[in-house]
Amino acid sequence: MSDPHTEVTCCSTPSQTDPSMPASLQWFNQMVPHALAYAQQQKENGHPLVGIMCEYAPRELIMAAGGVPACLCGGSASTIPAAERFLPANLCPLIKSTFGYSVQQSNPFLEMADLVVAETTCDGKKKMIELLSESRPVHVLELPQKPNESDALAYWQQELRKLQTILEQRFNTQITKDKLRRAIKVMNQERKLRRDLASLMQQDNPPLTGCELLNLKSIISCIPEDLEQYEKAIQDLPGRKLDPPAKQRVRVLLTGVPMPHGAEHVMELIEKNGGLVVCQENCTGLKPILEDVDERAEDPIRALAEKYFHLPCSVMLHNNSRLDTIKELVRLYRPQCIIEVIWQACLTYDVESARIKRLAEDTLRLPYLKIETDYSRADAARLAMRMEALFETANENKERQDT
Numbered sequence: 001m002s003d004p005h006t007e008v009t010c011c012s013t014p015s016q017t018d019p020s021m022p023a024s025l026q027w028f029n030q031m032v033p034h035a036l037a038y039a040q041q042q043k044e045n046g047h048p049l050v051g052i053m054c055e056y057a058p059r060e061l062i063m064a065a066g067g068v069p070a071c072l073c074g075g076s077a078s079t080i081p082a083a084e085r086f087l088p089a090n091l092c093p094l095i096k097s098t099f100g101y102s103v104q105q106s107n108p109f110l111e112m113a114d115l116v117v118a119e120t121t122c123d124g125k126k127k128m129i130e131l132l133s134e135s136r137p138v139h140v141l142e143l144p145q146k147p148n149e150s151d152a153l154a155y156w157q158q159e160l161r162k163l164q165t166i167l168e169q170r171f172n173t174q175i176t177k178d179k180l181r182r183a184i185k186v187m188n189q190e191r192k193l194r195r196d197l198a199s200l201m202q203q204d205n206p207p208l209t210g211c212e213l214l215n216l217k218s219i220i221s222c223i224p225e226d227l228e229q230y231e232k233a234i235q236d237l238p239g240r241k242l243d244p245p246a247k248q249r250v251r252v253l254l255t256g257v258p259m260p261h262g263a264e265h266v267m268e269l270i271e272k273n274g275g276l277v278v279c280q281e282n283c284t285g286l287k288p289i290l291e292d293v294d295e296r297a298e299d300p301i302r303a304l305a306e307k308y309f310h311l312p313c314s315v316m317l318h319n320n321s322r323l324d325t326i327k328e329l330v331r332l333y334r335p336q337c338i339i340e341v342i343w344q345a346c347l348t349y350d351v352e353s354a355r356i357k358r359l360a361e362d363t364l365r366l367p368y369l370k371i372e373t374d375y376s377r378a379d380a381a382r383l384a385m386r387m388e389a390l391f392e393t394a395n396e397n398k399e400r401q402d403t
Contacts, residue, residue, distance in 0.1 A: 024232035024233035025233060028217070031218050031261070035219045035220045036108055039108075039109060047067060050065075050068065050114065051109060051113040051117070053117070053125070053129075054283075055288040056119045056141065057069070060293065060300075060304055061163055061164055061180070062167065063183035063187070064180045064182070065171050066171060067171065072098060072113070072116065073258065074099075074100060075262030075263035076097055076262045077093070077374075078100075079106065080096045086103070090345055092122075092345045093343050094260060095128050097260075097263075097375060098128070099131065099132065114170070116132065117139050117140075118138055119140070119141045139163060139166050141160075142159055143156070146316075146317045146318075147316050148318055156305050177300055185295050190221060190222050190230070192292070193227065193230035194217065194230065194289050197237075198280075198286055200237055201279060201333060203246075205245065205246045207241070207242070210280065211268060213277075214264055214267060214280065216230070217284070250395060251337075252276060252279075252335055252338070253326070253330060253335035253366075254277045255338060255339070255341075256339075256341040256371075257283075257342055257343045257346055258282050258284040259282065263375055265375075266341050266371060266373065275387060283311075292307070293307045294306075314352045323356075336395075338356070339369045339370075339390070340353055340368070340369070341371050344372055344373065357370065369390045
């Protein structure tokens, strides 16, 4: 069975020929083979594999049940044609790519999965999940859509308790408070290490590119060797110089849709055309790791519910916390412009982009660029021209501020 997940991603290609790259970063260029070997070993040892499709899925609950959580979000354009035999052509490419892997049976993590946990983050994904559930065991977490309502958090807690029951029954185990606290502790450790790595981008001369930082994550959370490599990277990176130097590039805050493994081509374009992504607000960046879970909470389920409930996803009504997050990240990372990426047919992010544009231009006084694209690279030349124009404006603004 072929495995498109093992294809080299665009962001990792330059790094593999860079002699200045520490071994800790090179480790993550082989993230998929490492994760696959870990998953296979865990399965042999009797641990179930649970596929997840969104950052709202609490990995801690899966880990406390003895399971291995693996992200199934598709990032390959090659699986989309197979999905379009069943799904509309004008659907989000992430949804189509994910389902295409199922049609082709070409994602080993999905093929090994004993359960898939999915979330009601958008209508397209919900209907795709219906099709997926015809051939896979699926449990759906229903998100409360109005986070400001008084009963929203209580409803979300109940959804997590239902998931706890499903995991216990399916895997014949008991998720105790102690098991949950241990899982919370190791997830907090991973989140902190990734935050520490991301904070290196706050420097005037960051020691890594945005593409390199994006690579510093895994399909599977909390693999012990990954945690060791995160720690080594934090030690190895200070003092490293980029070529061309970071000060010669335009600092970019990237927001919008997640960029799953294999779908990082917009990041590559930004950094090939004079930009440096110093901050990634999206779900494959800082958004899911900004907040930890209370390890000493009397009720760990409630603590988990509170942490995951605070994710500022565009699916939520009155998603003001996303704007607050961007304002704080602008203060910390000092970008010269904001680029928002939206996958075609991602309606929630597309509609919300009007608010992000106003925030960037009217409140933060930063040039803003909205990019709507898919997994193909047919529009690369056009996007590069738009980026260059944005960076020219950003540089002109910087020159005016410096004089």
